Amino acid sequence: GRGREPRPAPCAPGGLDVQAAPLLAARPCQRCAELRQAGPQARRVLPGVGGAGRGEAPRLRRAGGGERRVGSGVLFRAVASGSSARLREFKPQELANLGWAFAKAASREAELLRGLADEGVARAGASAFAPQEMSNLAWAFATLAFTAPKLCRALASQMEGCFARLKAQERANSLWAFAKLSVRAPKVFRASAIRTAAGAEDLAPQNVANLAWAFASLAWCDAAAFHALATAAVEKIREFSPQGLSSMVWSFATASFRDLGLFRAVAAASAASLGGFSGQGLCNIMWAYASADVQEPELHELLKRRFLEACSEPDVPSLAPASLRGLSVDVLGMLWALACLGRLDDRFLRASSGTLARIGRALGGPGPAAIAPARGGGACSDGPRVVADLGDRLVICKPAEWEVDDAAEVSAGFSLSGYLRALLPRRRFPITRDGESQCGFLHRLDVPSTGLILAAKTYEAYFDLQAQLHAGLMAREYWALCHGWASQAPREVRAQVLARGTAAGAGGYSPPSRVAQVGGRRCATRASAVAHAVRHEDALSLMFVVIGTGRKHQIRAHVAHIGHPVVCDGKYGPATYPSDAAWCPRHFLHRHRLGFRDAKARACEVSVPLPSDLLNALGSLGARGARSAKALASVGRQGYWHVRQSDCAPLP
Known part of the structure; x- marks a missing residue:
């Protein structure tokens, strides 16, 4: 069919915190107009602002003393304006911190990001970045969904020469970023698969889920690596978040690795944390079990009931178009999975059809007008x-x-x-x-x-x-x-x-x-x-x-x-x-x-x-x-x- 298959949002890593304590501790100290001229000094402002998140407006000192609050969007636009033309003056760590901060604040300044990508290509070509800086820069562009294939290839090329120095989270974040941006880096993925197959016990649950997601998303189906990830996941299954659980089984189903031990462990953990799943997470788990043809009747009934409850919660007409489409993908994915598993009943079909009808009406326009069908029973040969x-x-x-x-x-x-x-x-x-x-x-x-x-x-x-x-x-x-x-x-x-x-x-x-x-x-x-x-x-x-x-x-x-x-x-x-x-x-x-x-x-x-x-x-x-x-x-x-x-x- 034409319906899109469920694809979970990966367990997005938070990026590695920048290590320079003075940068994290710095407070904004100039007016926005002065920040536009700050150049590399902007690096002293942004890590603290980005790390604080979007919900808290940064403080700027007034020229005559005191402080005033400004919206983070204003600050980031000002810094982007002042930094874009002066990126060559930034050190490699400062470039990485700049990208990290903008990603943390979800500030997608296109001109700055294009310049940052171009400068990053040049620095990576000279092997100027440290492992953490490469990982953070790749993470930043993936988090902002800003496509920069030349930068990713340049970072991957530098990583190839220093892969042994990458820590577990740096590896997981880098592969997550490449997969999210659909950038193939064969040598990096191959080295990571070999490293993972040798032992994944040093990986945190989120890193296990992100590596599995990255491998599956780019069809890098290394049996030894997936076996090691399954072993590590089963050992730490109680530490996984609901999103991590759905991401794991989605990845294994997508890569066609039917590890029954993992699917059983995820079933038990999911049943115990059912209230923490979003509608998308419920759909992704059900889709994974259907795709892998793994029957867990008790879990499937729980997921079905919880999904019906989740679908009845949102006020469909008030949702934005993107949310309406996302909800439709989840409902259709559940229908497909339940039909494949032989667990689709009339009650669920009626309820899901009603939800889809409301989505259609919320997206829709005027009513139809009839078109006279062509007469005659011959097949169409000349035109539609x-x-x-x-x-x-x-x-x-x-x-x-x-x-x-x-x-x-x-x-x-x-x-x-x-x-x-x-x-x-x-x-x-x-x-x-x-x-x-x-x-x-x-x-x-x-x-x-x-x-x-x-x-x-x-x-x-x-x-x-x-x-x-x-x-x-x-x-x-x-x-x-x-x-x-x-x-x-x-x-x-x-x-x-x-x-x-x-x-x-x-x-x-x-x-x-x-x-x-x-x-x-x-x-x-x-x-x-x-x-x-x-x-x-x-x-x-x-x-x-x-x-x-x-x-x-x-x-x-x-x-x-x-x-x-x-x-x-x-x-x-x-x-x-x-x-x-x-x-x-x-x-x-x-x-x-x-x-x-x-x-x-x-x-x-x-x-x-x-x-x-x-x-x-x-x-x-x-x-x-x-x-x-x-x-x-x-x-x-x-x-x-x-x-x-x-x-x-x-x-x-």
């Missing part, structure tokens, strides 16, 4: 078309070479969001311009693929459909022509899939996903052959496919994994691609049916036949036996082969 309009939601048939995008830069083909925006005016349908809500689209299809796409015209409809998708109540069925004679008995493939890259690059190329036991995501595909065919000496199967999850390239990766790659698929069937391309114009994958519910909870089913180019390819095949001939003829005439309703049911 609306095949069903249900008031607040619609179904579009996507042709090949159209991309289901989120209104960002289109990497290949034509933009389906552009088509939707042309249909639906902005004032009535703001969701079609909202990339954070996927412009209303519920799922994707690969650019060469064809078939049905479900889209919402309102936020309330969007979250209703997302709830159906995450709860496993939506049916998605496909035709795929594959190599080999596959079994006609339904086969379920549950191999985990690791998506390498989320967006296509130059020329529309997107790295292939792959089946991976380590680092992969839980997914399910059910496939069966409805017809066997031949073309020259090639054995082929027309496959009926149903998915229970929507990972990137899931069907293509799964059928290739069981030895039946899709015809004309250069990514997953490169050996046969050149010969396939001579008779099949693109990979043979078509979503022909969607099953879902409308705004009044009535069951809806939409199907569309194969497009003409795939029908022509299918017509060039010879059937293997009478049953296959009948099936191929039926698909060729109607684009739909009758399948019993039980076979079409969505996966749990």
Whole structure:
């Protein structure tokens, strides 16, 4: 599905306190106007101010004596203005302290940070920073979520030469920062994994959680390091905060390390500290147990009840948009996890659907207007078309070479969001311009693929459909022509899939996903052959496919994994691609049916036949036996082969 997976905010370290006592003890001593000229003297002001936190306004001495209180924002803006042009005068420790203080005060002064990053690159290149200074500078930029890849790479390069001198917290903070900024530092991560594997007993619980989170976030799945972290965590499990507990199991589930000892220890500790979890923390723990397929019935029931209580606490209409979206991710994550664990009941489904409806109304705009669906039963070959309009939601048939995008830069083909925006005016349908809500689209299809796409015209409809998708109540069925004679008995493939890259690059190329036991995501595909065919000496199967999850390239990766790659698929069937391309114009994958519910909870089913180019390819095949001939003829005439309703049911 298109819903985002839960991703916990890591247990953010506080940074290492600056060691120079005079700097910590210093008080602001000049007016803001004088501070603008202070240059490096600002270092004597900021550590004390930053360390005090945002809630306490700093004191400034008046020129004529006495003190007055000023807002910390005013002070930090003044210091940023005075320091930006004079950073070369700062010593390495002063640069690190400056960044540390601004991060402590959550003061995100872009001009200063850009200058600090540039100066930091030069100093790191000269190996000027001490280990703690490197760690604090990386921590500061990560805490402020200020992307500075050149600085991070320069710091990582200097760390490589002095890694043995980094203390445990400095290692944990540095890796946390690199992971939070999505900066890969392979040599530093490798050295840290080796050091961690040798023993993690010197790590505080927060550092254990942050190292696990950093490794998992950047898919650095070192078995020995994760084993050492699990051992250390179990020994110190009672010292973990609720956020640390959720971060640990999220990290192990994400990296596909199913350490049952750790999951049992976290279950016991979580049950004992249930009141300390946020809604996000509850969701992350449940998601982790579902992803790792670990059953802890008592914990799951406790988490479910506590989550319902947490969802009823906030006044949804009064929440800011970012908080509304965060709450929706938590609710959808809980729905998915409970469905996977077999613990989703009607009460939770009704309550969560009600919360999502309130979120949709709080984000939403005017009501929908109907669009006349295109007439005729033929598949769309020339351009997209609306095949069903249900008031607040619609179904579009996507042709090949159209991309289901989120209104960002289109990497290949034509933009389906552009088509939707042309249909639906902005004032009535703001969701079609909202990339954070996927412009209303519920799922994707690969650019060469064809078939049905479900889209919402309102936020309330969007979250209703997302709830159906995450709860496993939506049916998605496909035709795929594959190599080999596959079994006609339904086969379920549950191999985990690791998506390498989320967006296509130059020329529309997107790295292939792959089946991976380590680092992969839980997914399910059910496939069966409805017809066997031949073309020259090639054995082929027309496959009926149903998915229970929507990972990137899931069907293509799964059928290739069981030895039946899709015809004309250069990514997953490169050996046969050149010969396939001579008779099949693109990979043979078509979503022909969607099953879902409308705004009044009535069951809806939409199907569309194969497009003409795939029908022509299918017509060039010879059937293997009478049953296959009948099936191929039926698909060729109607684009739909009758399948019993039980076979079409969505996966749990």
